[in-house]
Amino acid sequence: MSAKLFSPYTVKNLKVKNRIVMSPMCMYASDDTGVVKDWHYTHYASRAVGQVGLIIIESTAVTKQGRISSNDLGIWSDDQIAGLHKLTNLMKQHGAKTGIQLGHAGRKANLEGEIIAPSSVAFSDHYQTPVEMTKEMIQETIIAFQEAAIRAKKAGFDVIEIHGAHGYLINQFLSPLTNQRTDEYGGSMENRYRFLKEIVDGINDIWDGPLFVRVSAEEYHEKGLSTEDYLVIGKWLKEQGVDLIDVSTGGTIPVSPKAYPGYQVSYAEMIKQGVKIDTGAVGLILSPYQAEEILQNNRADLIFIGRELLRNPYWPVQAANTLKISIEAPSSYVRGWNA
Numbered sequence: 001m002s003a004k005l006f007s008p009y010t011v012k013n014l015k016v017k018n019r020i021v022m023s024p025m026c027m028y029a030s031d032d033t034g035v036v037k038d039w040h041y042t043h044y045a046s047r048a049v050g051q052v053g054l055i056i057i058e059s060t061a062v063t064k065q066g067r068i069s070s071n072d073l074g075i076w077s078d079d080q081i082a083g084l085h086k087l088t089n090l091m092k093q094h095g096a097k098t099g100i101q102l103g104h105a106g107r108k109a110n111l112e113g114e115i116i117a118p119s120s121v122a123f124s125d126h127y128q129t130p131v132e133m134t135k136e137m138i139q140e141t142i143i144a145f146q147e148a149a150i151r152a153k154k155a156g157f158d159v160i161e162i163h164g165a166h167g168y169l170i171n172q173f174l175s176p177l178t179n180q181r182t183d184e185y186g187g188s189m190e191n192r193y194r195f196l197k198e199i200v201d202g203i204n205d206i207w208d209g210p211l212f213v214r215v216s217a218e219e220y221h222e223k224g225l226s227t228e229d230y231l232v233i234g235k236w237l238k239e240q241g242v243d244l245i246d247v248s249t250g251g252t253i254p255v256s257p258k259a260y261p262g263y264q265v266s267y268a269e270m271i272k273q274g275v276k277i278d279t280g281a282v283g284l285i286l287s288p289y290q291a292e293e294i295l296q297n298n299r300a301d302l303i304f305i306g307r308e309l310l311r312n313p314y315w316p317v318q319a320a321n322t323l324k325i326s327i328e329a330p331s332s333y334v335r336g337w338n339a
Contacts, residue, residue, distance in 0.1 A: 003323040004295040005288060009053070009302060011210040011243050011278070014158050016097045018053035019295060020316050023282055023304040024101040024161065024214075026058045026068060034061065034074020036083030041090055047309055048094035049330055051316040054302070055096045056212075057087070059103035059163050062148040063141065066104030066169065070111060075102065075148045075155075084155035092156070094330065099159030100152050101214065102145055106130065106169030107178070116141075118173045118195070119180040124254045138185060138195065141169070146202035153207060161212040162199060166251030170196050171216055174233070175252050177224045193233060200240045212280070213237055214246040217267035220255045227270050234275035246280040246304060247271055261286050262294075269299040280304045288319035 009016045022044075029039040040057075047055055061067040061074045074080050088098045107117035107130040116137060117130035133141070145162070152160055164170040172178040173195040179186050185194050196213075203211065217230045234245055247268035250257050257263070264283030272279040281300035284307070285291055291303040308315050317337060320327045329337035 003288075003292055003320075003325045005291050005303065005323065006320060006325045006327065012208075014097060014210050016053040017095060018051070018316065019291075019302050020051075020053045020319070021280060021302050021304045022047050022052045022055040022309050023306040024056045024058050024099075024163075025306055025310065026072060028069055028071040030071050030073050032070055033079070034064070034067070034072060034076065035080050036073065036087050040073070040083075040087055044087060045090040045094065046313040048091040048096035049333075050309075050314040051320070051327055052096055052305075052309065053316075054099055054159065055091055056099035056101055056159065056161055059101045059168075060148070062102055062104055062144040065109065065111070065113070065115065066106070066141075066144075067109060067111060068103075068105045068168075075100070075151050076144065078151065081151050081155050084151075084157075088156035097158045098156065099161055099212070100155075100157045101161040101163050102148050102152070103163035104141060104144075104169040106172045108167055117169065117178070118185065119178060121178060121180065123167065132181075135183070135185075142195070142198045142202055145199045146206060149203045149207050153209075159210045159212060160203065160207060161214055161246060162196070162203070163214050164196055165214040165216040165246075165248045167216070167253070168251070170199065171252055175219060175225050177219060177221060177252055189229065189232065193236060197236065197240065200237070200242065204241055210243045211241065212244045212246050213242050214248060216249050216251055217247050217264075217271060218249040218257075219252045220250055220257050221253055224252060227267055230267075230271055231274040234271050234277060238275055238277045242277070244278040244280060244301065245271055245275070246282065247300075248282050259284055262290060265294055265299060272298075272300060278302070282306065288322045291319070292323065
């Protein structure tokens with residue numbers, strides 16, 4: 001049986017050379033300007049050399065107020081496009097396709113000054129209480145996501161992922177644990193979905209490439225969202241033309257689930273089978289055998305690797321060797337890879 005991990009994946013007009021995705025992980029390596037720094041060029045280009053098929057860079061803030069920290073990358077200004085464009089070019093030179101995760105921290109922003117959220121409820125005692133967003137603020141933020149997508153297109157990204165997980169702003173609108181509004185953006189699940197719906201619509205107006213959405217399919221609270229809810233939300237996303245759901249869990253409230261290898265894969269599988277949409281599996285996927293089992297059994301379509309790629313930028317090379325698959329090496333590395 002051939003290794004599905006190294007089979008190509010096609011979505012819309014994009015062909016990715018393998019099923020390995022670098023999961024978006026914040027580097028906290030910028031500064032107040034939000035521009036790309038030397039660290040980012042080294043960090044991401046090395047994973048492209050290491051033969052990752054699709055690299056989705058860290059959650060990149062659509063507004064300055066929407067950063068998780070003052071060291072986050074940003075895409076709220078045209079001044080940030082040049083650095084991002086240089087970064088996409090570097091990754092593409094080594095055969096990787098490029099993605100960007102567009103995000104807004106909402107009440108989980110750890111910044112000086114006012115922060116915003118659907119409702120005025122703090123994440124924890126260690127976070128400031130956010131200002132409840134007015135309808136005008138909501139519309140401004142939806143437009144900010146659309147303008148960020150325009151900049152992402154100018155910067156040469158192949159894929160856009162909307163960050164709707166881990167308790168950040170979009171997740172805060174989706175969840176009954178954090179959304180206490182009584183207007184058209186709160187109450188019923190359809191109303192709580194409206195913010196994400198309008199963001200997707202806005203991006204679809206200017207973007208014709210692959211569109212992913214990351215979700216937290218389990219909030220680990222009896223009154224929070226579960227996979228059953230995301231079967232409904234997933235169908236709505238599919239109807240809007242979303243190509244893939246990147247399935248994670250947690251982050252809405254300060255609860256740490258018990259983590260073990262593959263602990264989130266079943267959620268990706270349930271959404272894939274229940275919604276009939278492509279999914280990405282993430283969550284302590286450590287070995288190529290583990291990744292191969294997920295793909296061979298049709299539990300997900302892409303394998304999102306996080307911490308293993310922080311430890312080892314050449315994880316795909318070692319995975320290919322383990323699975324006895326021959327992959328092309330950069331000419332400068334042939335002596336080492338083919339030894």
